[in-house]
Amino acid sequence: MQYNFVISRKAEGHIQSGYYWYEQQRQGLGNSFMDAIDIALLSVQSNPLAYGIRRKNIRACIMKGFPYLILFYVKGNNIRVVSVFHMSRKPGA
Numbered sequence: 001m002q003y004n005f006v007i008s009r010k011a012e013g014h015i016q017s018g019y020y021w022y023e024q025q026r027q028g029l030g031n032s033f034m035d036a037i038d039i040a041l042l043s044v045q046s047n048p049l050a051y052g053i054r055r056k057n058i059r060a061c062i063m064k065g066f067p068y069l070i071l072f073y074v075k076g077n078n079i080r081v082v083s084v085f086h087m088s089r090k091p092g093a
Contacts, residue, residue: 005045007081014084018068036065048074
């Protein structure tokens with residue numbers, strides 16, 4: 001099945017914040033973070049039902065190489081990423 005993929009503005013903001021933070025730590029690390037995001041999102045898009053449900057219908061993908069969690073839900077052939085956050089922070093913070 002081919003899935004439509006939407007990233008919420010909130011999730012986009014978290015991705016952008018993560019990029020800038022990592023880039024400030026070391027030049028090029030922000031790009032590595034974005035590469036890891038892309039790999040995780042491609043994995044979600046190719047097989048979203050492989051990821052476990054955390055709450056209600058929200059599934060979670062743990063990124064490799066960075067302590068981030070991608071939260072999303074699947075409805076029909078649509079995937080919506082609702083949050084991307086650092087795992088040591090409270091969601092929504």
